[in-house]
Amino acid sequence: MKEYGTRVVAGVSPGKGGSLVSGIPVYDTVQDAIKEHEVDASIIFVPAKFASDAVYEAVDAGIKLIVVVTEHIPVIDVAKFTRYALTRGSRIIGPNCPGLIVPEESLLGILPPRAFKKGKIGIVSRSGTLTYEVSELLKDRGQSTVIGIGGDPIIGTKMQDIVKMFDEDPQTEEIVVIGEIGGTMEEEVAKMKSEGRIKKHIVAYIAGLTAPKEKRMGHAGAVVYMGMGTFDSKINAFRKAGIPVAKTPYEIKDLLLKV
Amino acid sequence: MKLYEYEGKLIFSKVGIPIPxxxxxxxxxxxxxxxxxxxxxxxxxxxxxxxxxxxxxxxxxxxxxxxxxxxxxxxxEVVEHTREIYMSIMMDRSSGEPMLVSSPQGGINVEEASDIKTLIIPIERGPRGYDIFTVEKYLRVKGLESVIKGLYKIVTEYDADLAEINPLAVTDRGVIALDSKVILDDNALFRHEELLKEIGRKEESDNYVELDGDIGIIGNGAGLTMATMDMVKLMGGMPADFLDVGGGADKERVKECVLKVGNNPKVKKILINIYGGITRCDQVAEGIISAYTDVKKPIFVRLVGTNEEEGWKMLEKVGIKFYQDVESAVGDVLR
Structure with missing residues (x-):
């Protein structure tokens, strides 16, 4: 992140306060860190059992943007801390996400820089590596911002929130949505588009055509219960809204307006 | 983790839901x-x-x-009853709160029920008298308090993704849960060790799902692995599994994964799709090579990302086919 140009001012690890990592000072608590530095975002890599505490600590310190990379946090804990953050004005991205990148400007996450180039496509995704894959395929056009919102069933910032932001973002011309089975975020995006609340062109891809029901496919959120959020339901919602759906990640490129 | 009916009913009895x-x-x-x-x-x-x-x-x-x-x-015991209803509580993904789902049409697949009511019951307050009254009125049944509170507890205290009773029998001695479906949140199993011990189950990984086909699939990242399965299907093949090696997998992890898929007798060929970010391609190649001699099945590797050239050289030396784009890899697997 530092190499990419992100100004990483401090690290926090209880008991390691006072040390330096790659020249960056480490503090015992977030409170200690914000006394010394101006901080507008935090990224959390803490193991699942302790990750919730780290989120509460960051929210209490008044940090407005918190990216949670950690995977395997219990769903109910995520439900609690996302609400806590919301009521106190902090935005959470994730958990179980690779973070976000504004190509050639800033990286807040673990996305590999080689896949990205400054451009006009906004990409929002529930996946990690699949996001890198698609981004690299669209490298000729470049990206304005790429965000992995996370593969958990409950997440801090939803797909429809990001699509709305892309729609209002002057740097973004077209939007790529990478979804997967489970939940109803993709259906919400389709609804917003068909109601005219999203003006920009959207291209979608959904993973999970071959996934059996009630089986978690790697991501805690990639599971269909009670017939909600099936592959077909998402594809049909997009089609109805006039959003072209790529059959494979490699078809996305052909469905964008400008080549 | 999906529980067996009798395991679910054991939890029912602990939280005060009547069972036969x-x-x-x-x-x-x-x-x-x-x-x-x-x-x-x-x-x-x-x-x-x-x-x-x-x-x-x-x-x-x-x-x-x-x-x-x-x-x-x-x-x-055979429970004589007059009606069957449906009731479940699950974590609702859009509101982030537990959601009660009920229907007077019990005993059938709830996806096919035409009469359904959902009710969000926020964690901050839990189920209250008026929630219970609302549901009782809708279902035209009295005495649902213990069932609603019990299901709620299974979701909020036992960390279930879903706690379902279908059917819930209406009898003259009150309601009785004839069946149970409980799916526990895998991420939270670490805090229910005692329960797991009691039912004799172990934490299991969701990184592997077996399917019916004959092409073994290994990928890194759930989305990319699913997309790989889907492409195999679209191009005319049938995936035998879903296996995500996870983020930052080292050679040991990769080896273990290739052996797992390779040792499945249904698997005829193996397709590996890796986009290395925090995962290093040389580690992946080393893992594949050390499993290759034991597996003795054709392996097709799509490998790009961090340290890709080292990885390619290593695969080339032992004669394992590697690719930079997924479509040619899938094409060759299906040939």
Missing amino acids: KGIVTEGRVVWNGKAVVKAQLLEGGRGKRGLVKVTDDVNKTIEEMRNSGIGKFLVE
Whole structure:
């Protein structure tokens, strides 16, 4: 992140306060860190059992943007801390996400820089590596911002929130949505588009055509219960809204307006 | 983790949801008179397959089901009832709160029910009298408090993704849960060690899901792995599994994964799709190569990202096919 140009001012690890990592000072608590530095975002890599505490600590310190990379946090804990953050004005991205990148400007996450180039496509995704894959395929056009919102069933910032932001973002011309089975975020995006609340062109891809029901496919959120959020339901919602759906990640490129 | 019916009912009894009298068995039981014998399987649709039977001769029925390969049974009293209703609580993904789902049409697949009511019950306050009254009125049944509070507790305290009763029988001695479906949140199993010990289950990974086809699939990242499966299907093949090696997998992890897929007798060919970010391609190649000699099945590797050139060189040396784009890899697998 530092190499990419992100100004990483401090690290926090209880008991390691006072040390330096790659020249960056480490503090015992977030409170200690914000006394010394101006901080507008935090990224959390803490193991699942302790990750919730780290989120509460960051929210209490008044940090407005918190990216949670950690995977395997219990769903109910995520439900609690996302609400806590919301009521106190902090935005959470994730958990179980690779973070976000504004190509050639800033990286807040673990996305590999080689896949990205400054451009006009906004990409929002529930996946990690699949996001890198698609981004690299669209490298000729470049990206304005790429965000992995996370593969958990409950997440801090939803797909429809990001699509709305892309729609209002002057740097973004077209939007790529990478979804997967489970939940109803993709259906919400389709609804917003068909109601005219999203003006920009959207291209979608959904993973999970071959996934059996009630089986978690790697991501805690990639599971269909009670017939909600099936592959077909998402594809049909997009089609109805006039959003072209790529059959494979490699078809996305052909469905964008400008080549 | 999906629980067996009898395991779910064990939790039901702990949280105060009424269940029929019954015993779990693998063989002969002492039972007087009529009973329901229910095969304990994780798949649904047991009724249609003749694996739930009302019988006067319990041991004969068990014997018959044993012959068709079933190992575990729940033998229960026959509960006379007037109606069957549906009720479940699950974590609602859009609101981030537990959601109660109920229907007066119990006993059928809830996806097909036309009359359904959902009710969000926020964690901050939990189920209250007016929630219970609302549901009772809708279902035209009294005495649902213990069932609603019990299901709620299973979601909020036992960390279930889903706690379902279908059907819930309405009898003159109150409501009774005839079936159970409980799916625990895998991420939270670490805080329910005692329960797991009691039911004799272990934490399991969701990184591997077995399917019916013959092409073994390994990828890194759930989305990319699913997309790989889907492409195999779209191009005319059938995936044998879903296996995500996870983020930052080292050679040991990759080796273990290739052996797991390779040792599945249904698998004829293996397709590996890796986009290395925090995962290093040289580690991946090393893992594949060390499993290759044991597996003895054709392996096709799509490998790009961090340290890709080292990885390619290593694969080339031992003659494993590698690719930079997924479409050619899938194409060759299916040829």
